[in-house]
Amino acid sequence: MVIIFDTLGTLFSFKSIRNECRMQGIPEETAEVWLSAMSQTSMAATLYGRYIPLDDAAEASLNRIIEAKGMPGTAVIPLLNALHTAKPQENARECLRTLRTDGHRLVILANSSIQAAYSLLEKAGFTYLFDHIFSCDAVTACKPHPAPYRMAVDRMGTAPADACLVSVYGWEVMGADTVGLNTIWVAEIEKRWPFPGHPPGIAVANLSDVPGALARQLTAAIR
Helix, strand or coil, X not given: CEEEECCECCCECCHHHHHHHHHCCCCCCHHHHHHHHHXXXXXXXXXXCCCCCHHHHHHHHHHHHHHHCCCCHHHHHHHHHHHCXXXXXXXXXXXXXXXXXXXXXXXEEECCCHHHHHHXXXXXXXXHHCCEEXXXXXXXXXXXXXXXXXXXXXXXXXXXXXXXXXXXXXXXXXXXXXCCCEEEEECXXXXXXXXXXXXXXXXXXXXXXXXXXXXXXXXXXXC
């Protein structure tokens, strides 16, 4: 099966951004506010028919927050650097290695550029674990628009039913489900499913649970 991962939040932690906020003398929760704002900017642009690359959305939203909150402008560059040097989640390596050992093909589908995603994987020593890196830049529409998910499965030469998205974001899970992908929602960040009803696929507590949950689902499917 093709397993599709997001980068920031899912495989990579926000801790370095929170730490940089603290070092710059601004509230740590600014990290989450910023990350939410950059996603909102990218998604809104896709909805009104324009594409804004995530790097541009990140800088624009950070500058807005810094100015609106009266924070020091000198924090902008260090925080942007922290975004591009995020460290992996503690259980990410174990999860990825187990999935590879189980015979799955792993890919990244990022709202960021391919270069930014590759840089994170390279610094973490994860590049050898992945078959491909895909970016929403290729379809000029950010997730959860259906186009990025369709592009990923098409380029991997597989049907949506033979692919699975893993993400900590409910909105991303819903986007993937819309085009027929299997999904695994990792509840580590949102804790509670953010939409009415229940997650459309599997829900797990953290990345360590992903390989086992997927194996059980595949075993049940062939019985």
